Amino acid sequence: MTKSSDNQSINTSCEACEFDSPIVSEQDLKSFLSANAEWELITDPSVRKIKKRYRFRNFAEAVVFTNSVAELAEEHGHHPIITTEWGAVTLEWWSHKISNLHSLDLELAQKCDAILA
Amino acid sequence: MTKSSDNQSINTSCEACEFDSPIVSEQDLKSFLSANAEWELITDPSVRKIKKRYRFRNFAEAVVFTNSVAELAEEHGHHPIITTEWGAVTLEWWSHKISNLHSLDLELAQKCDAILA
Numbered sequence: 001m002t003k004s005s006d007n008q009s010i011n012t013s014c015e016a017c018e019f020d021s022p023i024v025s026e027q028d029l030k031s032f033l034s035a036n037a038e039w040e041l042i043t044d045p046s047v048r049k050i051k052k053r054y055r056f057r058n059f060a061e062a063v064v065f066t067n068s069v070a071e072l073a074e075e076h077g078h079h080p081i082i083t084t085e086w087g088a089v090t091l092e093w094w095s096h097k098i099s100n101l102h103s104l105d106l107e108l109a110q111k112c113d114a115i116l117a
Numbered sequence: 118m119t120k121s122s123d124n125q126s127i128n129t130s131c132e133a134c135e136f137d138s139p140i141v142s143e144q145d146l147k148s149f150l151s152a153n154a155e156w157e158l159i160t161d162p163s164v165r166k167i168k169k170r171y172r173f174r175n176f177a178e179a180v181v182f183t184n185s186v187a188e189l190a191e192e193h194g195h196h197p198i199i200t201t202e203w204g205a206v207t208l209e210w211w212s213h214k215i216s217n218l219h220s221l222d223l224e225l226a227q228k229c230d231a232i233l234a
Contacts, residue, residue: 059196063187066201070180079176079203084183086196
């Protein structure tokens with residue numbers, strides 16, 4: 001995983017959001033998926049994404065998590081798809097411009113896990 | 118459309134959330150879909166839902182709408198699937214226990230439209 005941004009720095013331009021951004025290395029991706037077994041690699045059908053479903057006790061807790069993820073996304077100028085429902089939130093991270101995964105996607109996936117740690 | 122609840126009354130028990138809730142009548146559904154052309158009937162594959170995608174100018178506006186819908190859902194004790202992404206929010210309303218549409222789903226769909234009116 002490369003250059004991690006800390007939470008204090010607000011990125012208005014996101015490095016994963018350029019057409020020529022580097023796709024995450026197979027090795028970094030393999031390490032991430034092996035260390036974070038609840039994150040799943042998906043292809044949709046030609047776009048690689050990582051996806052995870054988080055369980056909550058009710059709707060209100062799911063919405064609180066949704067807002068924490070939204071805040072993190074805005075801080076980094078990079079945005080997942082967030083699906084909020086009763087008792088669950090599903091996140092999908094990928095980099096739109098490259099139709100693939102950037103190292104920032106893996107980094108932000110881990111930051112989302114850390115919100116609940 | 119039947120008995121509309123007003124926003125002041127908080128329903129902790131939702132009438133659409135019982136196993137024996139009445140499925141919305143074909144006539145009410147047809148009227149709803151004809152009067153609200155942006156709401157689409159979907160089956161998933163045996164569950165009937167209504168679904169609509171709302172467009173926004175950015176992520177922050179999508180999140181504001183997500184929170185308004187979440188608040189409305191909590192007020193009524195009845196919860197859609199809310200998919201939030203950069204520039205869009207997609208809502209799916211249905212009644213889980215009956216795997217079908219209850220009149221409350223149509224009512225809350227219209228209340229969601231009214232949030233942006």
